[in-house]
Amino acid sequence: MTPTREAPVRVGLFGLLGSGNLGNDGSLEAVLGYLAAEHPDAVVDALCGGPEVVTARYGIPATRLHWNRGEYRTASRAGAIVSKGLGKLVDVARTAAWVRRHDVVIVPGMGVLEATLPLRPWGFPYSLFLLCAAGRLSGTRVALVGVGAGAISDRPTRALVRWSARLAAYRSYRDALSRDAMRAMGVDTARDEVHPDLAFALPTPPSPGPSGAVCVGVMDFHGGNDDRAGAEEIHRRYVDGTTRFVRALADEGRPVRLLTGDACDATVVGKILAAVDSPLVTASDAASLADLMKEAAAADTVVATRYHNLVCALKAGTPTLAVSYAAKSDALMAEMGLDAYCHPAREVDADRLLEQFRALEKHAAELRRTLAERNEAADRQLGRFFTTLTAALFPAAAPTHHVPTSRKAP
Structure with a gap:
């Protein structure tokens, strides 16, 4: 037979x-x-x-x-x-x-x-x-x-x-x-x-070197599930504070690239572009995390709100400041060695955010080394995890080696 x-x-x-x-x-x-x-x-x-x-x-x-x-x-x-x-x-x-x-x-x-x-x-x-x-x-x-x-x-x-x-x-x-x-x-x-976020298993984009550009990831942020009563005020403070920060960078002659992570974020991008009205401030049309990582890799620094904007920037090895809206963002920054660079999304203070941004840029070389080490560790952890995932979900096909994860993008 x-x-x-x-x-x-x-x-x-x-x-x-x-x-x-x-x-x-x-x-x-x-x-x-x-x-x-x-x-x-x-x-x-x-x-x-x-x-x-x-x-x-x-x-x-x-x-x-x-x-x-x-x-x-x-x-x-x-x-x-x-x-x-x-x-x-x-x-x-x-x-x-x-x-x-x-x-x-x-x-x-x-x-x-x-x-x-x-x-x-x-x-x-x-x-x-x-x-x-x-x-x-x-x-x-x-x-x-x-x-x-x-x-x-x-x-x-x-x-x-x-x-x-x-x-x-x-x-x-x-x-x-x-x-x-x-x-x-x-x-x-x-x-x-x-284990590290699954996005850390995506290919790592190459860094083209210093450009002077800053990526600012924005979000249509209205607070959390328990903030419905004050959602509009939270949103107003977030947009106003972020706009002031972007305007300050543009006034210094810094190119600013606005990033999003969800279709709804386009409304915030529109508000900031209209309010700042500078040719130095442009909006990304990234359609995937790979696109966002390329944007982050091409920037000197990143300031971002959405969780996966942070993941992209950290994965790209770019010094990053989190405008944090949840404990998960703080935990991610701590895991990657950047816990000193978090700012509350509910109370965006443009002056304080600028101070933190200056500190981030001052320590950029050191932070890039830290991120390189943490990304290598995340890659190893995900390799071990995917092996255990196969054993748990596909036992007949369980490999005896670690599954390769992160790759360098061509």
């Missing part, structure tokens, strides 16, 4: 992917790179927020995450409210059917277990719970890989996040704070791993 070939493993990727958030898509790209290198025969598809973008950019089949196309738009009319409610029921069946078609479903990175930005329980937390429950019922392994987590005060959201984590077959986190947060919420994390 001719021996039958083992069927290729079926891998699903799940999340708000292709929806305009470059950090989410960077995590997806890192996992796709891992799968291509170590499991090239795997059949891969996605259930995601922007299926057309995911298919066009990464060449994998993708299905829309929600039946209701207006899921993330505010429903004010009766018809829209009914459609949202019906969509929640339809998504139960759609998610379960999709999960059953796979051997493994991976949620690649992202802050899926946190609420550092405004979040409604019936939005993504509900979708994640459906995924993890469907995986448990069908026997499909659901893996939360390199995710972010945080303390959540809203009870419904906290309950959905806690049960999602408990129902998942595998969990790992991008920092120790995330694992501690899940432990505090009653999840057994004894076997859960902590």
Whole structure:
């Protein structure tokens, strides 16, 4: 008899992917790179927020995450409210059917277990719970890989996040704070791993040398999930303080490049460009984390708010100052040896930010050496992690060597 070939493993990727958030898509790209290198025969598809973008950019089949196309738009009319409610029921069946078609479903990175930005329980937390429950019922392994987590005060959201984590077959986190947060919420994390953010596995861009340019990463920041009452005032202070900082740099003759990390950040870029009105201040059109890393690598220094703007700059080895909106940013900066260079996003003080910026530039050479050492350590850690991930999710294919991670971009 001719021996039958083992069927290729079926891998699903799940999340708000292709929806305009470059950090989410960077995590997806890192996992796709891992799968291509170590499991090239795997059949891969996605259930995601922007299926057309995911298919066009990464060449994998993708299905829309929600039946209701207006899921993330505010429903004010009766018809829209009914459609949202019906969509929640339809998504139960759609998610379960999709999960059953796979051997493994991976949620690649992202802050899926946190609420550092405004979040409604019936939005993504509900979708994640459906995924993890469907995986448990069908026997499909659901893996939360390199995710972010945080303390959540809203009870419904906290309950959905806690049960999602408990129902998942595998969990790992991008920092120790995330694992501690899940432990505090009653999840057994004894076997859960902590490793660097998945984006550190992406190729490292070359540095063209000193340019005098400063990259300033901005964000459509309105505070966190518990700041809804003061959201507009928080946003005003953030934009005003950031604008003053950018204007001061331009007045000194420094080229400033404005970076974003999500489609919604374009409104803040527009406000700053209009207010400063200088040819020295320009906006990047980066469409991926790779593009953002190239921008960061070409700059002398980076000042950024979004978490994955920070990851890109640190990965590129560029001295970075964090305008921090959450503990995860502070933890990342500390891990990379730059904990002295954090500034609160809720209270941007342009004068104080300039002082910190001067200190950052003064110690730039030393900080570049520190970042080079920390990036090498992150690469080794991710190599070991991907090996253990294969052993956990694909035991029949577990390699005996460390999986290579970060590469130099051509």
